[in-house]
Amino acid sequence: MIDAKLLRSDTDRVRAALARRGAADEVDAFLELDGKRRTLLASVEQSRADANAAGKEIGAAKKEGRDTTVAIADFTVPSVVHDGVADFLHALAAARRVDSDAG
Secondary structure, X not given: OOOHHHHHHOHHHHHHHHHOOOOOHHHHHHHHHHHHHHHHHHHHHHHHHHHHHHXXXXXXXXXXXXXXXXXXXXXXXXXXXXXXXXXXXXXXXXXXXXXXXXX
16 A cells, blocks of 8 residues: 555655556546545535534524524535535545456
């Protein structure tokens, strides 16, 4: 198993080592999936932060006796995050199939 940090930091050296084993193309596939994972992770973390902030605002509004119907209705997780997660999971499953076929 190759350390992801090593692969990101010394891509050329890892690619050369894997080329000797006929697996140099796997480096690009990994880097592409890793980039998608990192992008999605940032989106998920931002969504969690937004959810926490909305939850605090809604909780404060309820405590003060204000109507929270609109605030609750306005708060939804963007479908972009859901779509991105689905795309990532499909790509990950495909990568695992390729890996298991190669091994």
